[in-house]
Amino acid sequence: MSAHLSVRDVSLDFTIGDTLFSTSYLRAVNRVSFDLKTGQALAIVGESGSGKSTIARALCRLYTPTQGTITLDGQDVNSSQALSAQRDYAQKVQMIFQDPFGSLNPVHTIRHHLRRPIKIHNPTLSVSEIDTKILELLDRVGLAPAEQTANKYPYELSGGQRQRVAIARALAVGAQFILADEPISMLDVSIRLGILNLMEDMKQEGIGFMYITHDIATARYFAERTAVMYVGHMVEWGESDSVTQNPQHPYTQLLISAVPQAERRRSTETKAKKGDIPMWTPQSTGCPFAGRCLHATAKCETHMPGPTEIAPGHFVRCVLFSTAP
Amino acid sequence: MTFAKRFFGGLVKFYRGNPAGIIGTMIVALILCACLAAPVLTDNDPNKRVARGHQPPSAELPFGSTRAGKDVYTQVLYGGRVSLLVAFSAATITTVIALSIGVTSGYFGGRIDEVMMAITNVMLVFPQLPLLIILAAFLGQVGPFVIALILGLTSWPWGARVMRSQTLAIRNKQFITAAEVMGEAKWRIIVVEIIPNLVSLVAGMFVGTALYAIGAQAGLEFLGLGDPTVVSWGTMLYWAQSSAAFFVGAWWDFVVPGTVIALMGGGLALINISIDQISNPKLRTGRYLRIWRQLKAQVDAKRSQS
Ligand SMILES: Nc1ncnc2c1ncn2[C@@H]1O[C@H](COP(=O)(O)OP(=O)(O)O)[C@@H](O)[C@H]1O
Ligand SMILES: [Mg+2]
Numbered sequence: 212m213s214a215h216l217s218v219r220d221v222s223l224d225f226t227i228g229d230t231l232f233s234t235s236y237l238r239a240v241n242r243v244s245f246d247l248k249t250g251q252a253l254a255i256v257g258e259s260g261s262g263k264s265t266i267a268r269a270l271c272r273l274y275t276p277t278q279g280t281i282t283l284d285g286q287d288v289n290s291s292q293a294l295s296a297q298r299d300y301a302q303k304v305q306m307i308f309q310d311p312f313g314s315l316n317p318v319h320t321i322r323h324h325l326r327r328p329i330k331i332h333n334p335t336l337s338v339s340e341i342d343t344k345i346l347e348l349l350d351r352v353g354l355a356p357a358e359q360t361a362n363k364y365p366y367e368l369s370g371g372q373r374q375r376v377a378i379a380r381a382l383a384v385g386a387q388f389i390l391a392d393e394p395i396s397m398l399d400v401s402i403r404l405g406i407l408n409l410m411e412d413m414k415q416e417g418i419g420f421m422y423i424t425h426d427i428a429t430a431r432y433f434a435e436r437t438a439v440m441y442v443g444h445m446v447e448w449g450e451s452d453s454v455t456q457n458p459q460h461p462y463t464q465l466l467i468s469a470v471p472q473a474e475r476r477r478s479t480e481t482k483a484k485k486g487d488i489p490m491w492t493p494q495s496t497g498c499p500f501a502g503r504c505l506h507a508t509a510k511c512e513t514h515m516p517g518p519t520e521i522a523p524g525h526f527v528r529c530v531l532f533s534t535a536p
Numbered sequence: 537m538t539f540a541k542r543f544f545g546g547l548v549k550f551y552r553g554n555p556a557g558i559i560g561t562m563i564v565a566l567i568l569c570a571c572l573a574a575p576v577l578t579d580n581d582p583n584k585r586v587a588r589g590h591q592p593p594s595a596e597l598p599f600g601s602t603r604a605g606k607d608v609y610t611q612v613l614y615g616g617r618v619s620l621l622v623a624f625s626a627a628t629i630t631t632v633i634a635l636s637i638g639v640t641s642g643y644f645g646g647r648i649d650e651v652m653m654a655i656t657n658v659m660l661v662f663p664q665l666p667l668l669i670i671l672a673a674f675l676g677q678v679g680p681f682v683i684a685l686i687l688g689l690t691s692w693p694w695g696a697r698v699m700r701s702q703t704l705a706i707r708n709k710q711f712i713t714a715a716e717v718m719g720e721a722k723w724r725i726i727v728v729e730i731i732p733n734l735v736s737l738v739a740g741m742f743v744g745t746a747l748y749a750i751g752a753q754a755g756l757e758f759l760g761l762g763d764p765t766v767v768s769w770g771t772m773l774y775w776a777q778s779s780a781a782f783f784v785g786a787w788w789d790f791v792v793p794g795t796v797i798a799l800m801g802g803g804l805a806l807i808n809i810s811i812d813q814i815s816n817p818k819l820r821t822g823r824y825l826r827i828w829r830q831l832k833a834q835v836d837a838k839r840s841q842s
Contacts, residue, residue: 271717298719306717313710318732328718377714384718 214284214303214387216247216270216419221279222443223265224493238491239265241443242279249387252410252420254430254451256466257440260488263423265443267390270421271306272297302332305381309393311373315365321349321376322361328383348379352409371402378409388419396424407433427467431455439463442491442499444515449525459527462500498529506531550814560806567800571616580607582614582767590779590786600788602772603779608792611767616796618768622684622753627746629688630695631738635731637692638699643707643726653700659693668752672761679763683756687749695741699734706733740811747804754797769793 221243228235240262247253255263268274270281272288281288288300308314315324325345329336336344349357352375365373374394381389391410395403407429414420414433422434430437431451438448439462447460458464486502489495498504501511508530516533518526551557570577580586585605586597593600599608641652671686672678678686706712707730715725731738750769756762757770760778764771772793776782781789 273713273716294719294721301717301719306714308710308714310710314714316709316711316729316733318735319729327715327720331719380714380718 213249213417214419215249216304216388217282218246218266218270219244219280219282221266221269221276221281222493223262223269223274224277236493238493238495239443240269240276241491243440243443243445244279245438245445245448247388247419247421249419250414250417251436252414252422252434254422254424254434254437255440256424256427256430256437258425258466260442261440262443263440264392266440267306267392267421267423270388270390271304272300298331301386302384303386304388304390305384305386307374307377307381307389307391307394310397311370311377312365314377315373317365319364320361321363321365321368324376324380325349325361325383328380332384344383348383349376351382352376352379353405354379369402370398371406374398374406375409378406378413382413386418388421389413390421390423392423393425394422395429396426403429427455439466442489444499444528446500446529447525447527449522453522453525457522457525459521459525459532460500460529461504461506461531465503550810554810554813556806557810560803560808560810563799563803564807567616567796567803568620571613571620574610574613574617577613578607578610580610582606582611586610590781590784590789592786593788599792600786602775602789603781603786604775608772608788611772612769612792612796615767615769615772615793618680618766619750619753619770619797620800622680622687622768623746623749625684626687626691626749626753627742629685630692630745631742633688633692634695634699634741635734635738638696639703639726639730639734641696642700642703643722643730649700653697656693656696659690660697662690664690665752665755668756669759669761672756677761677763680753680766680768683753683762684749687752691745691748695745698741699737702734702737703730706730736811736814740808743804743808743811747801747808750797750800750804769797 221240222238223240224236224238226234227237243262243266245253255266257263265274269276275289283300283303290296315321322342322345325348326341329341329344333341345361346357349355349360354360354372354375360368360372365376368376377394378389389410394410395406398406410420410422411433420434422430424430427437434451436449437451437454438445439454439460440446441462447454447458447463454463455467458467484503484505489499489502491499496514497512498507498515501507504511510530514530516528516530518528519532519534521527521532551561583606586607587601587605589601589603589605591597591601591605597607597609599612602608602611637652637656641649641656667690668686671690672683675682712725712729715729720729753762753768754770754773757764757768758773758777760774762768762770762774764774773790776786776790776793779786779789781787
């Protein structure tokens with residue numbers, strides 16, 4: 212059973228100032244397109260403020276795109292605002308959040324956190340059937356002994372264990388896609404790999420992941436494909452190996468050079484101008500990286516080229532590679 | 537079952553190492569039980585003349601008699617029923633309104649929030665006591681039921697704002713977003729996910745409003761704005777004052793209801809303070825004292841060993 216979540220030309224504006232005469236907008240996501248497939252992972256990499264969480268929230272129907280469409284198996288996901296539509300959709304697409312301490316309700320047990328999603332999506336199950344399912348899920352995400360874990364409150368679990376509960380919750384509805392918004396960035400380094408491997412197992416079982424991170428190394432480890440975002444724009448994307456080993460966009464090169472690596476010499480470090488990260492509005496033009504880019508030309512201020520395929524399946528949006536006039 | 541277990545578990549946690557809470561609860565419970573058990577504790581009728589006027593306390597009349605020859609002991613018990621009923625009804629009304637408005641406003645935001653907060657702010661800028669006096673005076677001498685209603689309907693705005701700001705803080709937590717993404721209905725998010733996080737705030741507000749209502753009701757009735765034919769702690773003070781009990785030396789006539797009001801107020805205040813300490817950890821003192829004592833005991837034990 213393979214499903215296909217498709218994002219086409221999506222832009223998302225936030226209202227940031229609202230006066231009597233004018234409203235000003237912030238464009239958090241600008242004309243982004245990508246696809247998620249079951250059994251695969253797409254990593255979205257970028258520094259904070261680049262619109263990664265916003266696109267994930269749009270994919271969860273928490274925000275409605277200003278432009279463009281999101282479709283699940285060809286159906287527009289924003290066509291109905293009814294609760295039943297949200298529930299149908301929730302059954303296929305779930306989210307895991309960054310902060311393991313904020314994503315569970317402190318007044319409820321772990322059992323409650325898993326009972327609700329099961330109950331909402333399988334209203335006919337009996338109490339004991341639901342309970343069996345809860346224990347199965349806890350076992351599956353590595354939280355044995357399940358019976359004891361189920362009766363605990365969130366404060367009795369560590370960050371890594373909570374994140375496992377969050378994954379179990381996404382599995383509880385039977386989601387086909389999981390949007391993981393920096394799921395390991397707030398965890399101790401020692402337990403990160405365990406969570407990534409759990410997600411890897413889920414992926415092998417056929418779940419599609421969108422893996423948001425600012426750590427390009429884990430993107431390569433976990434995801435088949437990687438997309439690099441900067442100020443709401445996708446600037447480079449393709450096979451993870453290709454993007455991380457052979458980065459072409461000046462921003463991707465900067466991002467990768469920032470990763471400390473033993474074998475890399477200082478001299479090869481890519482440098483960038485000290486420029487401000489621009490605030491994008493619906494009226495802004497050009498390439499958002501122009502202000503910091505060493506290769507920037509006058510054209511970059513006004514023109515952002517479309518994607519160029521520089522290697523099979525590897526795309527870059529940069530005038531350096533643009534073949535169009 | 538688990539709910540009951542958690543409820544009692546919570547109570548035990550609340551009272552452990554919390555002398556203020558224990559003393560406050562004991563005072564309030566004692567007065568409450570005495571008032572409820574009034575028919576057992578006295579054979580007299582609070583409205584009947586049982587002795588000559590202004591008799592001092594004696595074996596017969598433990599708290600003396602009023603100017604009209606009524607038994608002060610019996611009156612304070614029966615009057616307490618009225619006063620406490622008014623206080624707890626007013627507190628219930630206030631808490632329910634404050635909770636519904638605050639949570640709705642905070643969770644839904646937008647237009648709903650704007651309208652509700654506009655109403656709340658208008659209510660808030662009215663100085664409350666003058667408003668009460670004007671209302672009561674306008675309605676004539678009002679019975680306890682109306683007093684409860686007036687107090688309940690006028691004291692919610694501040695509480696609504698507190699509830700709203702707390703709801704705003706909770707709404708932005710990811711577990712709420714997770715519930716939304718899950719397809720949970722809005723009313724369920726409010727009732728099951730948000731309100732249980734407000735329990736200590738709700739309890740504090742209930743007790744605080746009851747405390748305020750005891751005082752406000754006594755004040756209104758003392759000023760003669762209540763119905764003087766109904767026996768309550770406030771009207772007892774009113775009659776004591778109008779019969780010049782102070783000048784003729786019948787101290788028991790005003791000291792008894794005054795003391796009960798003060799005791800009840802003190803008990804509620806103690807409970808309120810200890811709830812505040814729970815919901816605002818910065819105010820917590822007892823726990824640190826206990827940790828300090830434990831550490832001291834350990835050090836002492838080590839010293840005596842060596
Ligand atoms: N609810 C919001 N209202 C206004 N601006 C927002 C809102 N959410 C995010 N933004 C802005 O949108 C931009 C992208 O944010 P976000 O998607 O959270 O970035 P990331 O997850 O990549 O760090 C940021 O500039 C942020 O300030
Ligand atoms: Mg983010």
